Amino acid sequence: MSSKILFLFTISVSIFTLFLPTNSDIVSDRATLLSIRSALRGRSLLWNITSPTCSWPGVICSPDKSSVLELHLPGMGLLGQIPPGLFSNLTKLNFLSLRYNALSGVIPANHFMICGNGFSGQIPDLNLPSMVQFNVLNNQLNGSIPSNLAGQPKDAFLGTSLCGKPLDSCDGSSSSIGEGKKKKLSGGAIAGIVIGCVVGLLLLLCLLFFCCRKRGKKETRSADVGAVSKQVEVEMPEERGVESNGGKDGFLGSAIAAIGVGGGFLFLCG
Known part of the structure; x- marks a missing residue:
């Protein structure tokens, strides 16, 4: 009898504990x-x-169902500032995504995916496992990237004013070298453009000079030929005038003149 009572008591306690939370x-x-x-x-x-x-x-x-492990709130239109240390109360939380919201304020030390918000200030020193995904893309963050985040991809820090690995060095050495190269390249390009323009202008002037000179020679030759032809036209009427005033003598004079001009023979009949 006592054994049955003990058995029933054990069953009752087990059933009762099923409805109690396993932890808080x-x-x-x-x-x-x-x-x-x-x-x-x-x-x-x-x-x-x-x-x-x-x-x-x-x-x-x-x-x-005893604890919250992940919190996915991307693009939820969340507005406002997160109270400091609030997410630290989620002791079993291993994934948090708050990207592409309108959150602002100082970045909490336990945020992982917060890209596309308005967080400002510096990134705090985070003690995150190596497998944790970290992204602060497109935030108003500045300062140096903590050394334990240097192994994160470069894309996770784009759109910010952060420096240090994996981005450019904070002393500006790499960026200044890059800017110097750009300035040298741009100066050389400008010099090349100027030299090319000067050479092209000189070639154009030389071409115009030769064209004008050639055209002047042609005009001089045309003027000389015109002068000679006018002289012949003027002399011929004078010789014909002798023919009209001199009868037969004038006719013979014209014939002789024609022979002299033509350089051939003239036969007179009758």
């Missing part, structure tokens, strides 16, 4: 998410407080 992580995580909901504006307001925490959009819990 999910309770703490729920309180943290509600604090985020009240601090920010946007689609996070769609989290229904009457629904289980693990059913909220963007919230991924562990298989036993």
